[in-house]
Amino acid sequence: MAPAREEDFVFTLSDNEDAPLESSEDEAPAAKPSKKRKHENGTSSTTNKKQKKTTVADLKPAPETSDNEEGNWADQGEDDGAMASDFEFIVGETTGVIDDFDGWGQDTEDIEKKSGDKKGVDIDSIISRRKNKSKEELVAVADEEVDEDDEDVFNGIDDDDELLAADAFGMGTESEDSEQSHEDTESEGEDDAGDAEDAADEENGASDNESVASVVPHPMDLESGSSDEEKEDAATAQRKAAFFAPEVPVSKSKSKASGTMSFQDMSLSRPILKGLAAIGFNEPTPIQTKTVPIALEGKDVVGGAVTGSGKTAAFIIPILERLLYRPKKVPTTRVAILMPTRELAVQCFNVSKKMASFTDITFAQIVGGYSVREQEQVLKKRPDIIIATPGRFIDHMRNSPSFAVDTLEILVLDEADRMLEDGFADELNEILNTIPKSRQTMLFSATMTDDIDKLIRVGMNRPARLLVDAKKQTVSGLVQEFVRLRPGREDKRLAYLMWLCEHAYEDRVIVFFRQKKEAHRVRVIFGLCGLKAAELHGSMSQEQRIHAVEAFRSGQASYLLATDLASRGLDIKNVNTVINYEAPQTHEIYLHRVGRTARAGRTGRACTIAAEPDRKVVKAAVKSARAQGAKIASRTVPPEEADAWSKRLEDLQEDIDAVLLEEKEEKSMNNVERDIRKGENLVVHEDEIKSRPKRTWFESQDAKKEARDVGRAELNGELVLGKKTKKKLSGKEKKKLDMKSERTDVRMWKKGKGDAAAAIKKPTKKAKPANTSGAAKAKKPFKPKGKF
Ligand SMILES: Nc1ncnc2c1ncn2[C@@H]1O[C@H](COP(=O)(O)OP(=O)(O)OP(=O)(O)O)[C@@H](O)[C@H]1O
Numbered sequence: 001m002a003p004a005r006e007e008d009f010v011f012t013l014s015d016n017e018d019a020p021l022e023s024s025e026d027e028a029p030a031a032k033p034s035k036k037r038k039h040e041n042g043t044s045s046t047t048n049k050k051q052k053k054t055t056v057a058d059l060k061p062a063p064e065t066s067d068n069e070e071g072n073w074a075d076q077g078e079d080d081g082a083m084a085s086d087f088e089f090i091v092g093e094t095t096g097v098i099d100d101f102d103g104w105g106q107d108t109e110d111i112e113k114k115s116g117d118k119k120g121v122d123i124d125s126i127i128s129r130r131k132n133k134s135k136e137e138l139v140a141v142a143d144e145e146v147d148e149d150d151e152d153v154f155n156g157i158d159d160d161d162e163l164l165a166a167d168a169f170g171m172g173t174e175s176e177d178s179e180q181s182h183e184d185t186e187s188e189g190e191d192d193a194g195d196a197e198d199a200a201d202e203e204n205g206a207s208d209n210e211s212v213a214s215v216v217p218h219p220m221d222l223e224s225g226s227s228d229e230e231k232e233d234a235a236t237a238q239r240k241a242a243f244f245a246p247e248v249p250v251s252k253s254k255s256k257a258s259g260t261m262s263f264q265d266m267s268l269s270r271p272i273l274k275g276l277a278a279i280g281f282n283e284p285t286p287i288q289t290k291t292v293p294i295a296l297e298g299k300d301v302v303g304g305a306v307t308g309s310g311k312t313a314a315f316i317i318p319i320l321e322r323l324l325y326r327p328k329k330v331p332t333t334r335v336a337i338l339m340p341t342r343e344l345a346v347q348c349f350n351v352s353k354k355m356a357s358f359t360d361i362t363f364a365q366i367v368g369g370y371s372v373r374e375q376e377q378v379l380k381k382r383p384d385i386i387i388a389t390p391g392r393f394i395d396h397m398r399n400s401p402s403f404a405v406d407t408l409e410i411l412v413l414d415e416a417d418r419m420l421e422d423g424f425a426d427e428l429n430e431i432l433n434t435i436p437k438s439r440q441t442m443l444f445s446a447t448m449t450d451d452i453d454k455l456i457r458v459g460m461n462r463p464a465r466l467l468v469d470a471k472k473q474t475v476s477g478l479v480q481e482f483v484r485l486r487p488g489r490e491d492k493r494l495a496y497l498m499w500l501c502e503h504a505y506e507d508r509v510i511v512f513f514r515q516k517k518e519a520h521r522v523r524v525i526f527g528l529c530g531l532k533a534a535e536l537h538g539s540m541s542q543e544q545r546i547h548a549v550e551a552f553r554s555g556q557a558s559y560l561l562a563t564d565l566a567s568r569g570l571d572i573k574n575v576n577t578v579i580n581y582e583a584p585q586t587h588e589i590y591l592h593r594v595g596r597t598a599r600a601g602r603t604g605r606a607c608t609i610a611a612e613p614d615r616k617v618v619k620a621a622v623k624s625a626r627a628q629g630a631k632i633a634s635r636t637v638p639p640e641e642a643d644a645w646s647k648r649l650e651d652l653q654e655d656i657d658a659v660l661l662e663e664k665e666e667k668s669m670n671n672v673e674r675d676i677r678k679g680e681n682l683v684v685h686e687d688e689i690k691s692r693p694k695r696t697w698f699e700s701q702d703a704k705k706e707a708r709d710v711g712r713a714e715l716n717g718e719l720v721l722g723k724k725t726k727k728k729l730s731g732k733e734k735k736k737l738d739m740k741s742e743r744t745d746v747r748m749w750k751k752g753k754g755d756a757a758a759a760i761k762k763p764t765k766k767a768k769p770a771n772t773s774g775a776a777k778a779k780k781p782f783k784p785k786g787k788f
Pocket residue numbers: 097098218280281282283284285288305306307308309310311312313445446568569570571595599600
């Protein structure tokens with residue numbers, strides 16, 4: 001039986017996968033704001049009762065050893081040799097970073113209410129029903145066949161499951177290192193490192209709450225703040241020198257004797273300092289130290305720093321500071337922050353609001369999956385800052401009379417390297433061509449490109465290139481482990497994952513998959529095995545996505561089974577481990593994925609299950625880890641244990657299929673119900689619907705699909721050069737088409753100019769020349785008072 005139609009699941013598009021799904025639901029003509037629904041929780045309490053019965057004390061983590069005997073297979077070739085033998089496990093160490101602040105705060109419910117999403121299927125109930133049914137069947141069978149071997153039928157992970165110590169990966173001898181590692185791992189199991197970390201974090205949180213004056217240095221400060229210069233040929237270096245502003249060393253004049261700069265040294269206003277202290281940001285991270293003073297001057301910035309190093313605040317702080325001095329008589333939208341995924345936009349919105357809690361600065365979160373009409377109402381009020389995903393931003397740009405983009409003065413592209421990829425090209429061009437050229441532009445990413453050809457498109461003016469630890473790429477608190485799937489055992493990947501989750505990684509684990517279909521299937525299997533899991537990918541409704549993150553964040557789910565939708569930017573506290581079910585398509589994505597753990601100076605582990613096809617990325621990861629002296633380790637799963645799991649999974653197949661089938665049936669019923677409601681709406685509200693101005697679409701469904709294909713090809717490293725699948729229109733051509741088409745009556749972005757003129761007494765900046773040749777633009781240094 002085919003559990004789900006193949007076309008229901010496509011190879012994940014990484015972050016871009018949400019974009020094409022964004023608007024179709026609530027933008028349909030019949031989209032009379034639907035009744036608020038009871039949420040479908042990613043993990044229900046029904047499964048909780050059936051959770052894994054094994055306790056931490058029962059489970060002794062398997063020892064990890066270095067790979068002396070076999071050598072490091074990932075390194076075969078130029079780097080042939082043993083995997084670094086200097087690994088050690090330090091998971092469980094705690095840092096002084098505040099823990100009680102989380103961007104995924106209370107707003108979730110509020111957000112959920114605004115969501116116009118369709119009803120999802122409660123997979124937990126289905127799993128729970130199936131488990132009960134299987135149990136009943138089992139009892140019946142057991143009555144009949146008393147002698148049957150218990151192992152034949154798997155019904156969850158139970159206490160009786162014996163743990164076998166894993167032998168070292170290819171090691172016949174016990175080195176000092178491996179003994180040390182063994183001890184560390186055992187003590188880790190006994191002490192329950194996660195609890196220890198939680199306790200310490202609680203302490204930190206408490207102290208931060210008690211006194212905002214107590215200084216909690218950010219652990220990243222302990223690392224070097226020096227920028228890394230890449231080796232490049234003379235011509236490229238010359239082009240870069242012309243494109244980027246000359247490097248200005250961070251002014252030491254304002255810094256303390258220690259040489260480190262504080263937020264106070266940055267001449268930030270009191271409300272901003274209070275906001276920062278309230279969320280425990282007492283010392284700037286290196287990227288913040290570099291960025292804030294330059295961004296305050298209104299200069300363009302290209303910023304790069306490792307994952308979890310505080311890039312969000314690096315651009316939010318100067319924005320808030322600048323906005324404090326805006327003219328307030330006429331509300332005006334001045335800042336747009338664009339993010340590649342809805343989750344990131346929601347997160348950034350929550351973080352920014354917290355930081356601005358002592359100011360009167362207003363925000364709007366404009367992302368797909370929520371009611372367009374409610375967003376229009378919010379935009380009407382002209383919030384100071386808009387945090388958006390590109391698709392929905394364009395929709396409002398085109399269709400919402402209340403949204404005038406020509407008042408924008410600052411544009412931020414977060415995860416900019418992703419936004420600059422071809423998958424987003426059309427959307428980005430549309431936005432860049434429409435908003436004022438005179439804006440300040442800031443680009444940030446952990447894997448920030450300084451490829452000029454890509455950056456030129458953005459139309460920046462001699463941006464400052466601010467890179468911190470760009471070459472280091474992963475943070476020092478990260479241990480990277482690799483589990484090898486030998487040839488012939490590739491089909492046992494899932495068995496290996498199950499073993500790892502049963503024995504080694506039990507809590508606060510994100511598992512990344514390349515395919516949505518696989519993530520979903522494994523989520524069903526985890527449920528059937530009593531493991532508390534939530535899933536996160538682009539085939540889910542927005543409501544379900546929010547709930548999945550919330551369930552994981554709150555600890556209700558121990559595992560988040562995700563596609564690359566979650567690989568970038570998501571800031572969830574205390575993620576202990578990131579597992580790569582298979583290596584991602586590129587080393588960049590690997591870096592973003594593993595960056596979900598060991599954030600803000602904490603420690604964490606990343607484990608990649610790797611077979612032959614994963615070699616390239618694993619090799620790059622190992623090489624880069626070695627170059628920075630990061631900790632790497634091999635982990636072995638006992639083959640007989642993996643085989644046992646394989647057998648269990650085979651036995652479970654019938655249940656898996658049954659759950660997927662029931663889910664599919666429930667889904668179709670929901671769809672029928674939805675269509676009926678839609679039809680009813682059409683009849684009841686016909687006049688109102690017909691009287692609405694026609695919405696214009698940035699891309700047809702076909703064009704969206706093509707863009708998605710391009711994004712997919714990029715992620716999979718496929719070469720699309722040469723065989724152009726799609727004729728791209730130039731900006732001019734597009735505009736011409738727009739003029740001709742039915743849009744003529746609703747070209748709101750043009751109309752917005754009049755609105756803007758009314759809103760703003762006089763333009764504050766001269767249009768910036770669009771050239772990128774390096775000619776200096778006369779952008780005056782930022783003087784807080786009176787600017788804007
Ligand atoms: N100055 C600071 N002091 C203490 N904690 C901080 C500071 N700046 C940021 N943080 C914390 O560090 C964590 C990571 O920050 P952030 O999400 O901005 O990282 P990032 O560099 O954008 O990561 P990614 O590349 O994954 O998007 C957050 O939990 C944030 O609250």
